[in-house]
Amino acid sequence: MPVLLTLAMALVAGLLMALGFAPYNQPWAPLLGLAVLFSLTAMAPGKGRVAAYGYLFGLGYAGLGVYWIYISIADFGGGPLAAALATSTLIAAFALIPMVALLLGRFAGRQSSSIMVLAALPFAWVAIEWLRSWFLTGATWLSVGYSQIDTPLSVWAPVLGVYGPSLAIALMAGGLAWWFLKPLSLRFIWPVALAAVFLVTGVVLDRPWSQPSGAPLQVALIQGNVPQDQKWRPEQRADILGRYMQHTRAAFGHDLIIWPETAVPAIYHQVAEDWLEPLARDASQAGSALVVGAPIADPAGDGLFNGIVAVSDSPQFYYKRHLVPFGEYVPLRDFAGGLFDFIGAPLGDFNAGTSATPLSVAGHQIGASICYEVTFGAELLDGLPDAEILLNVSNDAWFGESAAPWQHLQMARMRALETARPMLRATNTGVSAIIDQQGQIQAQTGLFEESVLQGQVVPHTGGTPYMRWSDWPIAIGSLLGLLIAGSGRRRGYRLFHDV
Known part of the structure; x- marks a missing residue:
């Protein structure tokens, strides 16, 4: 696949992510955007290309997601020039976040491209979402789970907070990416099975907590x-x-x-x-x-x-x-x-x-x-x-x-x-x-x-389980998931064939 085409795909995937949030309210868009990003990462020839994919994805994600920073500064702050400089700087900084998540997932799943997309990249994505919620005073805007507030995946929020739906979307995106990598196989069963597991489990969780x-x-x-x-x-x-x-x-x-x-x-x-x-x-x-x-x-x-x-x-x-x-x-x-x-x-x-x-x-x-x-x-x-x-x-x-x-x-x-x-x-x-x-x-x-x-x-x-546990199950679970993904091939676990 031509390099320029894959770079453009990463940028478009980032724009898709932003469409999942209000007022656009397209909850399918983050699933597809992450699936494209994860599949590009698995096919990338080296870390430099992975970094480029992550950064371009982040530019599209933040560019459409938080463009309103310009309005705040231009109309009520230092004026249009200051707004342009500050907004571009903040969007450029935000774009580093998905880049770091991809590099972390690529490193953890380096032993197997299948494990990379099915586990390492999804867990890395959620771990970085949690990390940015408190690092340098924290920033939770555009966490993927918010896009699922009106979908069946929202039942995970009282249990694991906003990062519950985030993890569900990331894992399903990983399954979809696995199929993208070999679309003529029966791998499409895997993302369908994952979605079914989350939906069936959600039926049990769909209860009054107060x-x-x-x-x-x-x-x-x-x-x-x-x-x-x-x-x-x-x-x-x-x-x-x-x-x-x-x-x-x-x-x-x-x-x-x-x-x-x-x-x-x-x-x-x-x-x-x-x-x-x-x-x-x-x-x-x-x-x-x-x-x-x-x-x-x-x-x-x-x-x-x-x-x-x-x-x-x-x-x-x-x-x-x-x-x-x-x-x-x-x-x-x-x-x-x-x-x-x-x-x-x-x-x-x-x-x-x-x-x-x-x-x-x-x-x-x-x-x-x-x-x-x-x-x-x-x-x-x-x-x-x-x-x-x-x-x-x-x-x-x-x-x-x-x-x-x-x-x-x-x-x-x-x-x-x-x-x-x-x-x-x-x-x-x-x-x-x-x-x-x-x-x-x-x-x-x-x-x-x-x-x-x-x-x-x-x-x-x-009380909900989230009120008792806060974000710790997600934080610990994501880190454990990364460790297990990183050690899976070395221990001889070959549940999935590589691309």
Whole structure:
């Protein structure tokens, strides 16, 4: 096969991967994309070609998957030039991830091309997905398992987290690649058998992992749709607060009323006494609890936090624990100085919170997260099993009308499915949503519309296997799979013939 054709195939396979995620929602595409990539890797004449395949695949994968980084920086940061430089740099860095996975799988399966595609490459792919979830503060965006949220493979999420569906797709892609390498054989039976095993096992796993712990709560999520370029202007503060207060008063009588991330366009204590506390007292008299997103100056003088406040005479606070690098703080700021100012990095840093203790609101325990935090499944477990409802507040105005808000919602749905807890997602510009304990959307808003999303949520208690095990079974299992794949031929195990 001509070299240029195989290189082009690797790039197209990466583009296919990105089509599996929202808003494209083509769950078959990652299966085919990985199968093509694995088969190219098995046929590659050397490590250099494998690296080229992995890198081109990564460019297509990230280029279509996270192109919206350009919008964030161009419109709200350092402008088009800075956006082009930063986006191309980040995509180029992301492309190293699949390259490393392929090189690792190629090395582990070097004794047998069959073992390489059937085991070494799938386990290497998932091991690297897990590694990138925490390495250098972590990045979980575009993990393959998210693309399967609406397929039968999603039943593996409450057991193994998002990496359960990832492993299923990677193993089936390996089986499909094995057939690609010798399409005139009966090898097609293998990917079909693998799919059947996962689907039949899934029938056993398809069960309720939690139980209702109370009557349904009536909720109202207020989507203010405040433009990002107006949000922090002092002259707009009264109008923005007035908008939220008007919607809040119209929603009195709901058990829970929620404002999105940093909906309060000021430091919390600057507006609490005159605006928020009187509103919360009126809400309480109407039978409603008020929860708002706001920047919070710590009373102990420990700095500024991105927070959530259950407003009352004795307010409860949650401080965001996992901050966005270069968005909410600049790593090594003292060393880097103003190096990152050109991309619109913050002039000052938020501090990171340390507690995941749920908020006690409306008679129930609510596990809080802010924006980017909802993409880290293992971290959301810190507030469980006590939390009966999950809450995520966010401001996705930075992303414009791109794929990012829909991808973000897809990840929030996965957190609900992993923990068997309903999720309330309140955003400034969309997509706000009420998600049930099975990860299904019960109600949602559109993008860039001012609205109040009303509905009900049923608190749940109980635990999933993932809540107990976190990512450790996947991490340990993937590493063991690589070791076994690497030693299989030397021990004389010849279950499959090479190409």
